[in-house]
Amino acid sequence: MAQAIAESEWDICAHGWRWIEHYKLDPETETDHIAKAHASILASTGKAPQGWYCRYAPSERTRELVAGHGGYLYDSDAYNDDLPYWTEVAGKAHLVMPYTMVNNDAKFLAGDVFSSKDFSDFLIDGFEVLAAEADRVPRMMSIGLHSRIIGHPGRVAALVRFLDHLKDRDDVWICRREDIARHWMAEQPFRAGA
Template identity: 45%
Template structure:
């Protein structure tokens, strides 16, 4: 089980971020690449996927394929990813990909495009499944297999980790593995911090579930692109006014890769670029900067 919680963090005085170039805010965009690694009986799973799709509230189909769900996921790898790739590369904006190893292995062309754009490819685990009740030995083996498969597919081991659907053991297992510059399985702060619970100072670069396109496919979430744009803009402007903060934006090809949503995202990216005092960076760049500016 995980060690005690930390409800205090930096308190009233976060450390100086010292973002490069005197930037007031660091902004990073994450594309979650999960398609092909979700629950599916073709993958040996007990049933179909039921999470993060246009069919909000759908139920998994035990022992059977759910063809509509499969095609909704397939949109992400077939069309949505490429729309996002064009959006970001046209603006020369750096991106971090949270790549599920099995999903990356299923689409070498997408991996090549990520690498040609000099995007960071962090590990999003072996499979896009819920590890809450997976036993520790199996989860440890999956972490090792994820690293090995990721390395074979991309040519280098991942330096960042984000499992997403974690277990109580995940943070400890990642720290014990020891090879990650940063872990992103936290939503606990607006700046990086060190998790010292598991025998070493593991750098955490927190992620986000609020500045995230997943709210398009949630009850009472974003109905269209305009509230999404406003939420991202207001988050950016508030953190920018505070100074020394980080804004993460979570994206999925099968969600924000849809045309109307991508248009709203493009407006926000342009807003950030026009600000003149934002450092737009990959998560690995933020991690390396923090390690130097605020060592453990």
């Protein structure tokens, strides 16, 4: 898996060093785990993760520790918006790339959807609404995918149908979160107090 990631252009987001709750960690251990997650992914794949997103929930200091690490471009420990936004952390600009569980293949595990058709229809409907709104305001659609979930033939068919729906459109940018973050930084640079 690490070799496949190393040879790909996949987006790598650190999800934690171990499968634990960050909000239960003391500051020193959490700092250590954030650094170890970064180092482990870099050592395994040859690519540093650009984003951070806690499993479960972050602690009240996770964002500050991630920003202080210096190796992460953004964090996604937020469900409070549909577009990236800037915040100040310890007096420095920090980009937040909000995440959503709405368009996430975890719906298969939660029982929200059973068939790939249900999931692809849900994604297509969501996309069409956002595309219509994008005539007036910027829109971003995040789709959370996990190899252990979407990677089954009967489930990946949903992703194939969704991508087929988009393939002939010239008003769509299919990209990684890292690409969105870099675009946002270039087009919407941080402004103190804004």
